[in-house]
Amino acid sequence: METSAPAKVILFGEHAVVYGEPAIAVAINLRTYVKIKKSEEYRVNGYPMSDKYHSYIKNAIKLCWDGEPLDIQTKSEVPSASGMGSSASITVAMLTALLAMKDELKEEKIAKLGFEVEYRTQGSASPIDTSTVTHGKGILVHREKKDHFLWKVEKGELKWYIHHIEVPSLKLVVGFSGIKGSTKDMVNKVRRFYNWNSFARDVIRDIGKITMEAIEPLQDEDYERIGELMNEDNKLLTILGVNHPMLKRMINASLKHSYGAKLTGAGGGGSIIALTDEQDEVAKAIEEVGGKAYKVEISKDGFRIENHF
């Protein structure tokens, strides 16, 4: 069984979405591939499956597989701990394979199990990454049910309503700092700030407002306004303490040729995104300050069964 799932970038609302605020993300054309066959013992890329190195794979198996041991091979175009959702991508590719082998493949089921795997592995998460890489295209997460509703995810008192959102074919450049930013550590850092500081709670709410303001410009293809809102979002994320000097350098370098730029994903390292008409110029500027640039497109496909690895 061979499957794949894309990476994603969050356009608006990372961190705030963990507390139920709205957020928008798109799947991108970098993918993680998984090939699975039944075996005598669990192995990943030739090594015994371990808690330390294969935690997402192991939790995916724990949640939805009780058959024979599996030999798993993975191949990923998504750098790990990059803010591009490498963990969601491997999780959803794995779940696609496991559910397909059980003849239980359904988009909603993959997305909900995917969230559960991320939540258990990281100790805290929102469903934005796993829903986006399952569905592909664009996703709006909102605290209420709106048009183009797909499914609902719940955890404790929080409810996230997942929607499809039409997004124009945005020209984006991702700048990866090369510095790993652990989602788990960054989410925990923001949670400590959120729990004891009402100012942090206001910032989280303001990020949610920016996401809502971005919906119309996204639908009207008003790139100037989208860019302004990205810049504002980035300021608020900086106040939350998840920015990094290397991300700031890449953002400043990109802004000369972009409508706007911001960190994307958990931060603390990881990546930035820039919205631009001049992808080559932005990519060059990012590489000049030491980042790795990816000129990306939105991926229409979410999870996929593959015929060749």
Ligand SMILES: Nc1ncnc2c1ncn2[C@@H]1O[C@H](COP(=O)(O)OP(=O)(O)O)[C@@H](O)[C@H]1O
């Ligand atoms: N190809 C892969 N195979 C197995 N696990 C992976 C793979 N890529 C990433 N991971 C797991 O995901 C973790 C990084 O996820 P995370 O911190 O959420 O960052 P992001 O999802 O933004 O890239 C890694 O530490 C590793 O456990």
Ligand SMILES: C[C@@](O)(CCOP(=O)(O)O)CC(=O)O
């Ligand atoms: C910070 C957060 O909002 C996004 C994390 O994205 P990533 O794992 O860094 O790609 C956490 C979450 O929504 O689960």
